[in-house]
Amino acid sequence: xxxxxxxxxxxxxxxxxxxxxxxxxxxxxxxxxxxxxxxxxxxxxxxxxxxxxxxxxxxxxxxxxxxxxxxxxxxxxxxxxxxxxxxxxxxxxxxxxxxxxxxxxxxxxxxxxxxxxxxxxxxxxxxxxxxxxxxxxxxxxxxxxxxxxxxxxxxxxxxxxx
Numbered sequence: 001x002x003x004x005x006x007x008x009x010x011x012x013x014x015x016x017x018x019x020x021x022x023x024x025x026x027x028x029x030x031x032x033x034x035x036x037x038x039x040x041x042x043x044x045x046x047x048x049x050x051x052x053x054x055x056x057x058x059x060x061x062x063x064x065x066x067x068x069x070x071x072x073x074x075x076x077x078x079x080x081x082x083x084x085x086x087x088x089x090x091x092x093x094x095x096x097x098x099x100x101x102x103x104x105x106x107x108x109x110x111x112x113x114x115x116x117x118x119x120x121x122x123x124x125x126x127x128x129x130x131x132x133x134x135x136x137x138x139x140x141x142x143x144x145x146x147x148x149x150x151x152x153x154x155x156x157x158x159x160x161x162x
Contacts, residue, residue: 026057048137052079052130058122071119082110082127086134091141103132 031054038046059075060068089102107128114124 023058023061026061027054030054030057048134049083052083052134055079055126055130058126059119074117075119078110078113079127079130082106082131083134086131087137087139088141089135090137091139091143099135103128103135106131106135 031051034050034054035047038044038050053076056072056075056079060071063071085102085106089099093099107124110124110127110131114127
């Protein structure tokens, strides 16, 4: 067994030359379209669900089209699952300490899941940010099934189109 390298665990991976420009424009487009629609409908409270899906556009810009499709499918499923855990935690408890503990465990799990296949920049940072935010989002247990089912198609489309 080889010793674990702790320095690499705490360091963010290097971004490609193309990544900052195209990814930022993709996320801007993927957030602007659903955000403006929700604003026009007067439902800005639903923006937390579209932010998670829109940030999926950050991943896979350095991959060929078919590989990007597979990577984005995994990213969307991972984002939906991590947001589901965060929302369930927010609905189940009002204790800040428990929410922080769940967010920390979720961050560790997401780090492991993103580093194993070397998903590339930004790695687990966006997953962790959005899921930890969902852990502190006001939520009721009765709303969890509806939000778990409905955002998945909406999450996929903005990230894929951008």
